[in-house]
Amino acid sequence: MLKIQEIREIIKLIDQSSINEFTFEQDGSKIKMKKQSQEVETVVRNVVAAPPVEVVSTQPQPVPTQQPVQEASAPKTEETKADTSNLHKITSPMVGTFYAASSPEAGNYVSVGSKVTNDTVVCIVEAMKLFNEIEAEVKGEIVEILAENGQLVEYGQPLFLVKPE
Template sequence: MLKIQEIREIIKLIDHSSINEFTFEQDGSKIKMKKQTNEIETVVRNVVAAPPAEAVHVQQETQAAPAQPATLEVAAPIEESKADTANLHKITSPMVGTFYAASSPEAGNYVEVGSKVTNDSVVCIVEAMKLFNEIEAEVKGEIVEILAENGQLVEYGQPLFLVKPE
Protein backbone atom coordinates (compact mmCIF):
# COMPACT_ATOMS: atom_id res chain seq x y z
CA MET A 1 0.00 0.00 0.00
CA LEU A 2 1.25 3.50 -0.74
CA LYS A 3 2.06 5.40 2.39
CA ILE A 4 0.25 8.66 3.18
CA GLN A 5 3.56 10.53 2.91
CA GLU A 6 4.13 9.15 -0.61
CA ILE A 7 0.63 10.26 -1.65
CA ARG A 8 1.26 13.72 -0.18
CA GLU A 9 4.50 13.99 -2.17
CA ILE A 10 2.63 13.10 -5.37
CA ILE A 11 0.06 15.78 -4.55
CA LYS A 12 2.80 18.38 -4.06
CA LEU A 13 4.39 17.46 -7.39
CA ILE A 14 1.04 17.71 -9.22
CA ASP A 15 0.21 20.99 -7.43
CA HIS A 16 3.45 22.64 -8.53
CA SER A 17 3.17 21.43 -12.13
CA SER A 18 0.95 22.33 -15.08
CA ILE A 19 -0.59 18.84 -14.99
CA ASN A 20 -4.35 18.97 -14.38
CA GLU A 21 -5.09 15.25 -14.24
CA PHE A 22 -2.99 12.36 -12.96
CA THR A 23 -3.87 8.66 -12.77
CA PHE A 24 -1.79 5.91 -11.16
CA GLU A 25 -2.86 2.28 -11.66
CA GLN A 26 -1.15 -0.92 -10.62
CA ASP A 27 -2.36 -4.40 -9.64
CA GLY A 28 -6.04 -3.34 -9.58
CA SER A 29 -5.37 -0.28 -7.43
CA LYS A 30 -5.99 3.23 -8.67
CA ILE A 31 -5.13 6.75 -7.53
CA LYS A 32 -6.66 9.60 -9.52
CA MET A 33 -5.92 13.27 -8.96
CA LYS A 34 -7.66 16.05 -10.85
CA LYS A 35 -7.35 19.81 -10.46
CA GLN A 36 -10.81 21.38 -10.44
CA THR A 37 -11.81 24.96 -9.65
CA ASN A 38 -8.34 25.82 -8.38
CA GLU A 39 -8.07 22.75 -6.12
CA ILE A 40 -6.77 19.22 -6.40
CA GLU A 41 -9.26 16.44 -5.73
CA THR A 42 -7.65 13.16 -4.74
CA VAL A 43 -9.38 9.80 -4.58
CA VAL A 44 -7.57 6.67 -3.34
CA ARG A 45 -9.24 3.29 -3.68
CA ASN A 46 -7.95 -0.21 -2.88
CA VAL A 47 -4.31 0.85 -2.79
CA VAL A 48 -1.73 -1.95 -2.55
CA ALA A 49 2.05 -1.81 -2.29
CA ALA A 50 3.57 0.06 -5.20
CA PRO A 51 6.51 2.37 -5.75
CA PRO A 52 5.31 5.99 -5.96
CA ALA A 53 7.09 6.82 -9.22
CA GLU A 54 5.31 4.33 -11.51
CA ALA A 55 2.62 6.37 -13.26
CA VAL A 56 0.55 4.67 -15.92
CA HIS A 57 -0.62 7.82 -17.68
CA VAL A 58 -0.46 11.54 -17.18
CA GLN A 59 -2.82 13.81 -19.10
CA GLN A 60 -2.12 17.53 -19.46
CA GLU A 61 -4.77 20.20 -19.95
CA THR A 62 -4.60 23.98 -19.77
CA GLN A 63 -5.99 25.84 -16.80
CA ALA A 64 -6.85 29.56 -16.69
CA ALA A 65 -6.38 30.22 -12.95
CA PRO A 66 -3.45 29.05 -10.79
CA ALA A 67 -4.07 26.09 -8.51
CA GLN A 68 -4.47 26.48 -4.75
CA PRO A 69 -2.37 24.30 -2.43
CA ALA A 70 -3.34 20.65 -2.62
CA THR A 71 -5.45 18.96 0.01
CA LEU A 72 -5.57 15.24 0.65
CA GLU A 73 -8.89 13.43 0.57
CA VAL A 74 -8.28 9.77 1.25
CA ALA A 75 -11.84 8.62 0.68
CA ALA A 76 -14.23 9.17 -2.17
CA PRO A 77 -16.39 12.24 -1.52
CA ILE A 78 -19.41 11.47 0.62
CA GLU A 79 -22.72 13.04 -0.30
CA GLU A 80 -24.43 15.18 2.31
CA SER A 81 -26.80 13.13 4.41
CA LYS A 82 -30.44 13.68 3.58
CA ALA A 83 -31.37 13.08 7.19
CA ASP A 84 -31.27 15.92 9.68
CA THR A 85 -27.81 15.35 11.15
CA ALA A 86 -28.26 17.87 13.98
CA ASN A 87 -29.87 15.26 16.26
CA LEU A 88 -27.59 12.39 15.22
CA HIS A 89 -24.51 11.10 17.02
CA LYS A 90 -21.39 10.60 14.87
CA ILE A 91 -19.19 7.60 15.57
CA THR A 92 -15.73 8.73 14.44
CA SER A 93 -12.48 6.93 13.79
CA PRO A 94 -10.11 7.20 16.76
CA MET A 95 -7.08 6.66 14.49
CA VAL A 96 -5.79 6.52 10.95
CA GLY A 97 -6.26 3.06 9.49
CA THR A 98 -8.35 0.76 7.31
CA PHE A 99 -12.09 0.44 7.99
CA TYR A 100 -13.57 -3.06 8.10
CA ALA A 101 -17.31 -3.62 8.55
CA ALA A 102 -16.85 -7.27 9.61
CA SER A 103 -14.34 -9.36 11.55
CA SER A 104 -13.48 -11.40 8.44
CA PRO A 105 -14.52 -11.51 4.78
CA GLU A 106 -16.73 -14.55 5.49
CA ALA A 107 -18.46 -13.01 8.53
CA GLY A 108 -21.46 -10.71 8.37
CA ASN A 109 -21.10 -7.00 9.05
CA TYR A 110 -21.19 -5.92 12.68
CA VAL A 111 -24.01 -3.46 11.94
CA GLU A 112 -26.22 -2.42 9.03
CA VAL A 113 -28.49 0.59 8.56
CA GLY A 114 -31.35 0.06 11.02
CA SER A 115 -29.28 -2.01 13.48
CA LYS A 116 -29.85 -1.27 17.17
CA VAL A 117 -26.65 -0.61 19.14
CA THR A 118 -25.74 -0.12 22.80
CA ASN A 119 -22.81 1.74 24.37
CA ASP A 120 -20.53 -1.30 24.14
CA SER A 121 -21.69 -2.67 20.75
CA VAL A 122 -18.82 -3.23 18.32
CA VAL A 123 -19.71 -1.45 15.07
CA CYS A 124 -16.52 -1.98 13.03
CA ILE A 125 -12.78 -2.60 13.09
CA VAL A 126 -10.08 -0.07 12.21
CA GLU A 127 -6.78 -1.76 11.36
CA ALA A 128 -3.62 0.22 11.97
CA MET A 129 -0.12 -1.22 11.69
CA LYS A 130 -1.42 -4.82 11.70
CA LEU A 131 -3.42 -4.21 14.90
CA PHE A 132 -7.19 -4.68 14.63
CA ASN A 133 -9.00 -2.21 16.88
CA GLU A 134 -12.68 -2.82 17.64
CA ILE A 135 -14.69 0.41 17.56
CA GLU A 136 -17.65 0.62 19.93
CA ALA A 137 -20.80 2.68 19.42
CA GLU A 138 -20.48 4.54 22.76
CA VAL A 139 -24.16 5.49 22.46
CA LYS A 140 -27.46 3.60 22.59
CA GLY A 141 -29.54 3.99 19.45
CA GLU A 142 -30.10 2.99 15.83
CA ILE A 143 -27.61 3.12 12.94
CA VAL A 144 -29.00 5.63 10.42
CA GLU A 145 -26.12 5.80 7.94
CA ILE A 146 -22.79 4.06 7.30
CA LEU A 147 -20.32 6.66 6.03
CA ALA A 148 -17.29 4.46 5.25
CA GLU A 149 -16.82 1.63 2.78
CA ASN A 150 -15.27 -1.72 3.65
CA GLY A 151 -11.50 -1.61 3.09
CA GLN A 152 -11.45 2.20 2.91
CA LEU A 153 -8.58 4.16 4.45
CA VAL A 154 -9.97 6.44 7.18
CA GLU A 155 -8.41 9.39 8.98
CA TYR A 156 -8.41 10.31 12.66
CA GLY A 157 -11.76 11.91 13.55
CA GLN A 158 -13.45 10.91 10.28
CA PRO A 159 -17.15 10.10 10.80
CA LEU A 160 -17.88 6.40 10.22
CA PHE A 161 -21.53 6.07 11.30
CA LEU A 162 -24.53 8.26 12.10
CA VAL A 163 -26.61 7.01 15.04
CA LYS A 164 -30.05 8.17 16.11
CA PRO A 165 -29.78 8.15 19.93
CA GLU A 166 -32.57 6.67 22.04
Protein backbone atom coordinates in the same frame (compact mmCIF):
# COMPACT_ATOMS: atom_id res chain seq x y z
CA MET B 1 17.49 -0.12 6.15
CA LEU B 2 14.09 -1.02 4.79
CA LYS B 3 13.75 -3.70 2.15
CA ILE B 4 12.59 -2.65 -1.31
CA GLN B 5 9.26 -4.47 -0.83
CA GLU B 6 8.61 -2.49 2.36
CA ILE B 7 9.37 0.76 0.55
CA ARG B 8 6.97 -0.23 -2.25
CA GLU B 9 4.23 -0.92 0.31
CA ILE B 10 4.82 2.47 1.94
CA ILE B 11 4.61 4.15 -1.48
CA LYS B 12 1.32 2.36 -2.20
CA LEU B 13 -0.15 3.37 1.19
CA ILE B 14 0.93 7.00 0.77
CA ASP B 15 -0.53 7.05 -2.76
CA GLN B 16 -3.90 5.74 -1.50
CA SER B 17 -4.07 8.18 1.42
CA SER B 18 -4.58 11.93 1.51
CA ILE B 19 -1.09 12.44 2.94
CA ASN B 20 1.01 14.77 0.75
CA GLU B 21 4.36 14.34 2.49
CA PHE B 22 5.90 11.51 4.54
CA THR B 23 9.29 11.19 6.30
CA PHE B 24 10.68 8.04 7.96
CA GLU B 25 13.99 7.78 9.85
CA GLN B 26 15.53 4.60 11.27
CA ASP B 27 19.09 3.54 12.15
CA GLY B 28 20.73 6.46 10.34
CA SER B 29 18.59 6.04 7.20
CA LYS B 30 15.96 8.51 6.09
CA ILE B 31 13.12 8.12 3.58
CA LYS B 32 11.16 11.16 2.46
CA MET B 33 8.17 10.98 0.09
CA LYS B 34 6.18 13.84 -1.40
CA LYS B 35 3.16 13.75 -3.68
CA GLN B 36 3.43 16.15 -6.59
CA SER B 37 0.48 16.32 -8.99
CA GLN B 38 0.40 12.85 -10.56
CA GLU B 39 3.75 11.57 -9.27
CA VAL B 40 5.13 10.19 -6.04
CA GLU B 41 8.76 11.15 -5.47
CA THR B 42 10.79 8.90 -3.20
CA VAL B 43 14.13 10.02 -1.78
CA VAL B 44 16.25 7.54 0.21
CA ARG B 45 19.31 8.81 2.06
CA ASN B 46 21.82 6.88 4.16
CA VAL B 47 23.11 9.11 6.93
CA VAL B 48 26.52 7.72 8.00
CA ALA B 49 30.06 9.04 8.39
CA ALA B 50 30.59 8.85 4.61
CA PRO B 51 28.96 11.39 2.29
CA PRO B 52 25.22 10.73 1.90
CA VAL B 53 24.02 8.64 -1.02
CA GLU B 54 20.78 9.86 -2.59
CA VAL B 55 18.50 7.72 -4.73
CA VAL B 56 15.52 9.42 -6.35
CA SER B 57 12.79 7.32 -7.92
CA THR B 58 9.83 8.97 -9.61
CA GLN B 59 6.93 6.76 -10.55
CA PRO B 60 3.89 8.05 -12.42
CA GLN B 61 0.72 7.34 -10.50
CA PRO B 62 -2.80 7.14 -11.94
CA VAL B 63 -5.06 10.09 -11.24
CA PRO B 64 -7.90 8.96 -8.98
CA THR B 65 -11.28 9.31 -10.61
CA GLN B 66 -14.38 10.52 -8.86
CA GLN B 67 -16.63 7.70 -7.79
CA PRO B 68 -20.37 8.20 -8.40
CA VAL B 69 -21.00 6.80 -4.90
CA GLN B 70 -21.92 10.15 -3.37
CA GLU B 71 -24.46 11.15 -6.01
CA ALA B 72 -27.32 9.96 -3.82
CA SER B 73 -26.32 12.20 -0.93
CA ALA B 74 -25.21 15.20 -3.02
CA PRO B 75 -28.51 17.11 -3.25
CA LYS B 76 -29.05 17.91 0.44
CA THR B 77 -31.95 20.07 1.44
CA GLU B 78 -32.23 22.14 4.61
CA GLU B 79 -34.65 19.53 5.95
CA THR B 80 -31.99 16.81 5.61
CA LYS B 81 -29.41 18.99 7.37
CA ALA B 82 -31.84 19.61 10.22
CA ASP B 83 -32.39 15.85 10.57
CA THR B 84 -28.64 15.11 10.86
CA SER B 85 -28.04 17.79 13.50
CA ASN B 86 -29.51 15.59 16.26
CA LEU B 87 -27.59 12.48 15.14
CA HIS B 88 -24.48 11.20 16.90
CA LYS B 89 -21.42 10.62 14.71
CA ILE B 90 -19.19 7.63 15.43
CA THR B 91 -15.78 8.75 14.19
CA SER B 92 -12.54 6.93 13.49
CA PRO B 93 -10.08 7.28 16.39
CA MET B 94 -7.11 6.70 14.06
CA VAL B 95 -5.90 6.49 10.48
CA GLY B 96 -6.40 2.98 9.13
CA THR B 97 -8.53 0.62 7.08
CA PHE B 98 -12.26 0.31 7.87
CA TYR B 99 -13.73 -3.19 8.11
CA ALA B 100 -17.47 -3.74 8.66
CA ALA B 101 -16.97 -7.38 9.78
CA SER B 102 -14.44 -9.41 11.76
CA SER B 103 -13.61 -11.53 8.69
CA PRO B 104 -14.69 -11.74 5.03
CA GLU B 105 -16.88 -14.77 5.85
CA ALA B 106 -18.58 -13.16 8.87
CA GLY B 107 -21.57 -10.86 8.70
CA ASN B 108 -21.25 -7.13 9.32
CA TYR B 109 -21.24 -6.00 12.95
CA VAL B 110 -24.10 -3.59 12.28
CA SER B 111 -26.31 -2.43 9.41
CA VAL B 112 -28.74 0.44 8.92
CA GLY B 113 -31.52 -0.02 11.46
CA SER B 114 -29.38 -1.97 13.96
CA LYS B 115 -29.89 -1.10 17.62
CA VAL B 116 -26.63 -0.36 19.46
CA THR B 117 -25.60 0.25 23.06
CA ASN B 118 -22.54 2.03 24.46
CA ASP B 119 -20.36 -1.09 24.24
CA THR B 120 -21.63 -2.51 20.93
CA VAL B 121 -18.76 -3.14 18.47
CA VAL B 122 -19.73 -1.44 15.19
CA CYS B 123 -16.58 -2.02 13.09
CA ILE B 124 -12.82 -2.59 13.08
CA VAL B 125 -10.15 -0.09 12.07
CA GLU B 126 -6.86 -1.78 11.20
CA ALA B 127 -3.68 0.23 11.68
CA MET B 128 -0.19 -1.26 11.35
CA LYS B 129 -1.48 -4.86 11.48
CA LEU B 130 -3.43 -4.16 14.69
CA PHE B 131 -7.19 -4.63 14.53
CA ASN B 132 -8.98 -2.12 16.77
CA GLU B 133 -12.64 -2.73 17.62
CA ILE B 134 -14.65 0.49 17.52
CA GLU B 135 -17.58 0.73 19.94
CA ALA B 136 -20.73 2.82 19.46
CA GLU B 137 -20.31 4.75 22.76
CA VAL B 138 -23.98 5.75 22.47
CA LYS B 139 -27.31 3.95 22.77
CA GLY B 140 -29.47 4.25 19.68
CA GLU B 141 -30.13 3.11 16.12
CA ILE B 142 -27.70 3.12 13.15
CA VAL B 143 -29.15 5.53 10.59
CA GLU B 144 -26.32 5.63 8.04
CA ILE B 145 -23.00 3.88 7.36
CA LEU B 146 -20.56 6.44 5.94
CA ALA B 147 -17.56 4.22 5.14
CA GLU B 148 -17.09 1.38 2.65
CA ASN B 149 -15.58 -1.97 3.67
CA GLY B 150 -11.80 -1.89 3.04
CA GLN B 151 -11.74 1.91 2.71
CA LEU B 152 -8.86 3.94 4.16
CA VAL B 153 -10.20 6.27 6.85
CA GLU B 154 -8.64 9.30 8.48
CA TYR B 155 -8.53 10.31 12.15
CA GLY B 156 -11.85 11.92 13.10
CA GLN B 157 -13.63 10.82 9.90
CA PRO B 158 -17.30 10.02 10.56
CA LEU B 159 -18.04 6.29 10.09
CA PHE B 160 -21.65 5.98 11.26
CA LEU B 161 -24.61 8.21 12.07
CA VAL B 162 -26.64 7.06 15.10
CA LYS B 163 -30.05 8.29 16.20
CA PRO B 164 -29.68 8.43 20.01
CA GLU B 165 -32.43 7.05 22.24
